[in-house]
Amino acid sequence: MAIDQDMLHQLTTQEDLPELDLSWLRPEDRARVEATRLRPGRKGLTLDTLEAGQDLPDASDDYTARPRGAERHPAAARHHLYYPLRHETWSDNVRLLYEEAVQRQWSSATDIPWHTLRPLPDDVERAWCQFATFLTEVEFIAGDTPGQWLERINPEWYEVKLFLLTQIMDEARHLDVFRKRALANGGGLLQESGGGGLRIILECQDFSEFSAIMHVFAEALVQTLFRSGEALAYNEAEKAIFRLCAQDESRHIAFGVMHLKHILETQPWRREEIHYYLDKIEGPLSLDMQSGASANAPLFDEAIMVLAGGGRKNIDKGFDFLMNLRRRQVLEYLHRLEVAGLPERRYRMNPVLRAFIET
C-alpha cells in the first residue's frame, strides 16, 4: 500500500502533532517477558511454543477484557463476572487441541466425494435422510451451547475460549454436512425428533456441568456412532462424512475428559456434584439409547436399524447392530470416565445403562 507523497507532505505540514504521553513504551511497567525470539517448531508456531515459560495464573480478580500478560489499564471497564479460577474451565490439552482443530478444518462442499452418491433403495434413502435430519438437530444444539460460556471465561485463560470457538465451527460444519447429505441424493429432511434430552445441554448452569454432559457423555455417544459408521455408509461420501466428523468429535471429547480430570484433581470435593450431572443426563438420554422403540427418539434408532440392516425387511439384523452399538457406546463412555478419574461411575451409572452392558 503506497500513499501519494504530495498528499503526505501536505498532511504533514497541515496537522499539528499533539502532545504525546508515550508511557506505554516504558518496559518497566510491563509484565516481564523473556526477551527471546520465538522459533516455530515442526508444527509451526504453536500456542505451546508461544506460552512456554510464561506464567499461567491460577486465579484472577480481573473482570475486564485484558488478555493475559497485558498491562492493566487502571480505568478499564469490567466486561463480565468471569470464573475467577483457572480450574473451573481449564483442560491441560487445550492448546494442543486448538492447534489441531485449526490444522484439521475441512469443507463439506469440497472434501466430501459427493459424486460417489448413487440412488439407493427408497427405504434406505429415507432412513439416511431421517438419520441426517436427527444429526442436524443434534449439531444445532452442539453449536449453540459452547457459545454461551465464552463470556464467562476469563481472557486470562484465552486458550479455552479459542478451543470453544473451534468447536462451534466444527458443529456448524457437521449440521451443514448432514443437511447436505439429506438433500443430495433425492430424499430430503424427514421428521423432527422429540429433542427433550438435548435441551439439558442448553440448560447447564456451570461450565463443568456443561462439559461433562456435552463433551464426556453426549459427544462420546455420537463419536462411537460415527466410528461405527462403516456399517451405515453406502458409499465413499458417507464414509468420509463419518470419518471427518469423528475426527472433530475426538477433540471435543478429549477436552471434556481432560477438563473433568483437571477438576477432579484440583477440586476433589466436586466429585459428587459431577455424579449428579451425569445422573441427570444419563436418565433422559438413556431412554433414547435403550431401544428401537423408545418414546423419545424411535425414529433415529429405527433409521439406524434400517441402514445397518440394509433395508427395512432386514431390520432384525439392524436391531442386532443397534444393540451392539449401544453396548459399545456405554463401554467407551465408561472408559473415558475411568481415564478422567471417575472409575466408580461404572457402579453408579443409571441402572438402565449399567444393565445394558451387564446383560
Added chain:
Amino acid sequence: MATVGGARRPPPETLEEIHMSQQTTEVPEELARLAQERDFPLDLVRRALALGFSPGAVRAQLLRGISPQEAEEFLAQQERLRAGEEVEVPEEITQMARKRRWPAGLVQRALRAGFRLSEVRAMLDAGLRFDQAERLVIIRERSQERQREGGEGRQRRTELPWMNVRTEWGVRVRPGKKGLTLGSLNVGTYGDVPDYWPYQTEMPRGAYHNPGAPPMGYTIYEKAELWADNAADLYEEAIQRQWKPATAIPWDDIAALPEVQERALAQLCTYLCQNALVCSDVIGRWLKEMSYGYHEVKVYMATAGFDYARHFDVFRKRAYLNGIGMGRQSPGYYLRVIKDARRWTEAATLLFIFNSSYVLHLCQVGYYAAGSEGDALIFRLAMQDLARQTAYGVKHLQYFLMRKPENREEVHTCLQRAESLFAYEDDKDPTLQEALIVLLGGGLGEEELKRGWALLNYFRRRWLRDYLRRLEAAGLPERRDRLFPYLRQWAPAPAAAR
C-alpha cells in the same frame, strides 16, 4: 433354517412340537461352519433355531463366546417356558426382586423373554427399578417377536411412520463449480425462507414438525432481525479461505523491527487481541438466540467466531515473536457498547460495520507499516476475514431497514452511542493512537512522529470514508450528516492510495 415353503413358520408351543421341530430344523451352512470352528455342538444350534431364534441371533451368541453349558441351561429354560412350565427361581433372586419392588411375575416374564437367570440377577444387582427392568424385558420381547413373526407381521412392523412424511422426494442437489454449497441446497420448498419462523424447537428448516418437541428458548424468530442474503455464500467462502496462524505465516522470516517500532506493533497487536476476544464473546452470546429457521446465518456466525479466534492467535504470536509480548490493555469502553446490545441488529451493526471498519483500518496501518512479507501477510489475511464480516453487516442492515423502515432512527441511536463512546475512549486513552503514530512514522524522532501523525490522520480519513460508504450501501446515507462530531474531523475524503 426353520422355514416352511420359504416362509418362517410359527415357533413350536408344546414339548412335542419342540422335539418335532428340532428333528426337522436345518442349520444354515455358514452357521454350521461357525459352530464347528468354535467347537460348539450343532445340536444346541438346532435347538435354538427350533425355538424360533434367528440364525443371526445364534451367530451373535457364538461370536460372543457363549459356552455349551450356558447355552444348554438357557435352551432348557426356554423349552420349559415354551411348554408352559415355570422356571424355578432361586429364593435369593425372588427376595431381591421383592426388595426392589418388582411385581410378582416380572422375573418369570424376563426369563420367558430370553434373559438368563444370571442376567436377571445382574439387573437386580444393578439396582434396576421395576419400570426400568420392564423396559428391558419389553425390548427383548419385541426382539423375540421379530424373530418369530411371519411375513405379514414383518411387513406391518416395518411400516415406519417417519418414512411417509412429506419431503421434496426426487429433488437432487448436484455439486457445482464450488462443490456442494450450502446455498445450492435451497431448492424447492427448502428455498423458502419464511419471514417468521414458527417453531421454538430444534427443527431444521424443511423437516416435518414433531408436535411433542420442547421449546429451546430462542428469541429471534423474525427473518428481518438476522437475515442477510449473502450469509450462505459467506459461510462457504469463510471455510474455503480458512488459514492457519501456526503454519501459514513465515514466522522465521519476520525480522525484529527496531525496538520502539516492535513495541508499537506489539501494542497494536494487544489491542487487536482484546478486540477479537470481546467480539467472539458477542457472537457466542447471540448464537443461541437465533432460531433454526435461519441456519445460514448461524453457521456463518460460527465462521466469524472462528475468524476471531485465529486473529487473537496470530496477533498474540506476533506480539511475542520478537521478545516483546503484550502491551497495555485498552479500557474497553466502546467494546462494551457492542456487548451491551439488546437486539441482534444492534450488535451486528456495531460489530460488523462500525467495529470491523475500524479494525480493518488498523490492519491497513499494520499492513502499511509491515517490515516483512510475514507481517504483511498477517494483516492481509486478517483483512480478508474482516471483509466478509462487513459484507454480512451491510447486507443484514440493508435487509433490516427495507423490512423495518420504522426502525431507522433506532439504528442511528445505536451508532451514535458507539461513535460517542469511541470518541470518549480515543480521547481518554491515547495508547493505541500513539502506538500507531510511532509505527507509521518509524520512530520517536520529531519528524518521524509528525509523519506518523499525518499518516494516522490519512488512515483515519480512509476509515471514516469506508465506514460511511458501508452505511450508505446498507441504506443509511444520511449518517454522513449525523456523524458524531468528534469523528467529523476525519470525515473529508482522503487522498487516493495507489
